[in-house]
Amino acid sequence: MLGFMDYVQSAFYEASHWNRDNSYGTLNATAQALLDYDTPRGLRLHISSLAAPNFATSYTVGSVGIVDGSISYLYSSLPILTSAKSSDIDLHHVIKGYRHLRDLRRPDEDWWWEIWHSGKRIDRRDTLLYGRIFLPRSTLEALYLRRLSPTKQLKICCVSDSSLNNGGTILALLQSDVGKYSTEYMYSTDSALLGIRGLYNFGPDPRENVVAPTIPEDVVEPIHGRFSAGAELYYGILNKSGGLSTGLRFTTLPHHTGFPYTMTLTLNPLMGNLLSTYAVKAGQNLALCSRFHFNFYSYESDLQLGCELWTRRRNTDIEWAVKKLRPDWKRVTLKPDEDVTGVLKARVDQDWRIGVLWEGRIKELLFTLGASLDLKRREQIFRAIGVELQYSS
């Protein structure tokens, strides 16, 4: 489950029309959401508040042997208007699961953002500032996010920790996304790492003006899927080492009539890693995912399976009555997912390591209950078990 601050950040992206899915870094987002989630350890409480549309605070207390916690603040120049109350947050926004990719959106024109007032431009670039201190470790995280233009975004992440070399590290990320393709340039102060990532979407360019079809035959049938290809390249100047990978993705778009599915294939030619994932949304409530990993230098292989199941409340008491309603009668329509009681995620790999996660909402609280098990180790099957509770207002 996303933390409150992550939720607010994603709301900021939403409000500033930034498509996070259109990046090489999120090529495997579906598989990662279904297979790579962390299971909580111990007890952890989050109390958060979106005090004003521009300002959010969050406090975390946890106990895994020792009591630790964190305090975080967030400021956004763009008002966050979505509800942040834990009682009415849409669970789809806080629980990462199968990601439905949307149709590419045509980027805003620059002049759309201009606001003029009595002959002067008064518009500001949207900015997000975020800071978090972990206690008692005294680790400080800071984030500066700025929408430079409708197609560009600057992200600077800093971590200050005495245990790190030079006491901390800074990562600067310049992202640009024009819909058809996106690029990212990054620089990390740690060993002066330079990186570049790019993603190209095959298919029609959303920037081209879609002229209203004059002849019915000209109507292009809606696109059912999207094929993307990308690559990344890193080079550390100080340690003179680098890395690269390439990837492909095919995913169905909302117009697709059958089961939505996503396939990716990534390759690291230097290290000989081949990674393929296949995720399918097998129903309204079920998503399945598999990932296969193979290294053709060391012949190591790995297989992981995962699933996601949305459980809904059954109104068995009134079901018979609903059935008897005449079709022309007005029905009480539920909000989507109002009857969701929780999401069950499970994963297993070839070494019989199992992770189980149960996320949902009880009254006003969002909860995450998780355990990771290792069936190979008979003497200590439960590797970790934990509960996380979130309350926000």
Add this chain to the structure above:
Amino acid sequence: MAFNFNWSPLMADTTRARDMLTAALNKSPKPPIIVDDIIVTELNMGSTPPELEILEVGDLAEDRFRGIFKMSYTGDAFLTLKTRVQANPLNTYLSAKPTFASPQPLAAASGLTIPLQITLSDIRLSGFVILVFSRQKGLTLVFRNDPLESLKVSSTFDSIPFVRDYLQKEIEGQLRVLFMEDLPAILHRLSLRLWSSEYQEMDDEKTADSSKDNTAPIDPLASPPQDAVDAFGNPLDESQISSLSLGPSETHASFSQKNLLRLAALTESHRTLSLFTPSMREAVFRAWAGAAERDHSGTNTPSLTLSSLSRIQSSFNNSVKSNTSSIVSGSTGNETTSSRPTLQSFGSTGLGGGRSRTHPSRKGKNRVVNLRRDQTDNDSESVSTEPSADAPSIIISDTTSIIPEKGEDFSSPPSPTTGLRFHKRNGSLDVGEPSQILNQSTSESATPTTPKSADTPKSSRSKSKAKISTPDLSEKPKAFTTPNSKTPSTPIRYPHPTRMLRSMSLDKIPFPQSASATSNSRLPMSPPYTESASSGGILEQAWMMKMAAEIARKVQEGKDKEAKMERQNARSGNWQSRSRSNKAEGLWARSEDDEVEAPPAYVA
């Protein structure tokens, strides 16, 4: 004397050593490049034994040994390790970084683990080894310098020069750590398992603790409250006591149970806000010390029974041990930073019991010393047979140096006559008397090394402590001459024959650092003095020896002295009663007493 080292059994069975090496290598957090356990697959000690050259043997007995060796090894031993390493540099780089500021590559950081086999051979070692063995504490082996000279690392990646160089560098670094830190621990554990039967029953946690104990031996007198509590907690558990150290068991012999219990109660009350103070016979509380200053210098000098003397000696032995290690640390280069604290701690630990006791009474003693200096300057010098180059300056300085204080404390009354009187008094004093030392040191051990600026004796003492580390020879010998002359005291102070021998042997060993001191050659007694910070105990013993000889001479030559002794014996009969009454009377009566008492000694 000959040693017979048997190398072949070491070659025969190396499975246990292999297991221990494996455990040691996997204990410390490994660099992220190593993704699997490091397994020692082969360990061969080779057929060529290392060459050992004995530089010194400090302590030799059936159950203990201490010595310094020069070791050089050019044998054919080899060691094969097996592990798996991460070949992707990006992976290892990112694994140590926080995820928040990580670039989070999609697949560029995916790992590639490669099995790695490393063979270490052609090991060339050369260094100085300090070996301390006692049956109770096991074997402690310390390398004075970095013993690793060269080493050949051959691995799976020999064909790649970059990786080969990297491995060579990394492994050399790791091995240095192994030799300096891990190997002593392993050997210690092995030795304990071999010799100490109690140890075998202990669990692993205690193992770690005791090994820590041994690396930094703790003087039993350094923490008297601990001892008292130990004695309090399990007074009769023999095995427990013997496993602790030499100190406590002998503490038992010298301190009465009753007083120990009371002292324990006292220290407990110090820790809390309790105002309860158990009454202790023959003890002066610090709170009264201001008024009864003279008590300490005069009457209440602790009598030394044989057992208490042995206790002192054993504590000295310990302190010497700890200081050899401090020398070691000092010699590695950063002397000023590293050796100071140990010296300080020496002052507080090794001598803590005695030195701290003198605090309240320093003033009075100073005066006594000055008196003596004025009158019998020649005498003391002729006795001590040491050059008197800086005699004038010493009159001032001798009041502050540590050793005279200690001497005065434990064994020397201000004058030989009073010394003898004390000797007589020994019979009348109960065994609980030495517990005063404990008492005082418990109260002071909390802040042993922080000199109060207001308290001039203390601050000057700390200065002298600092001087000790520098071989200021002109001053030190003088400082030692003063007790020599004034402490020809009791026959009781003759150490036990075997102890004497040991102390002699300790004396004659030039300490590694003092070898550099120029005055070694011309002053036969000076090496311990220059090292007085480290070898206060040795000094003490040597000085007692001298003192003993001196007594004999003095007894021979001074007829009137004997008469005086008799006279004073007669006087000392009523001393006891007077000393009791004087406590009530306070300072002036006492000081008058001393001034009456002191002069005859110097006349003689």
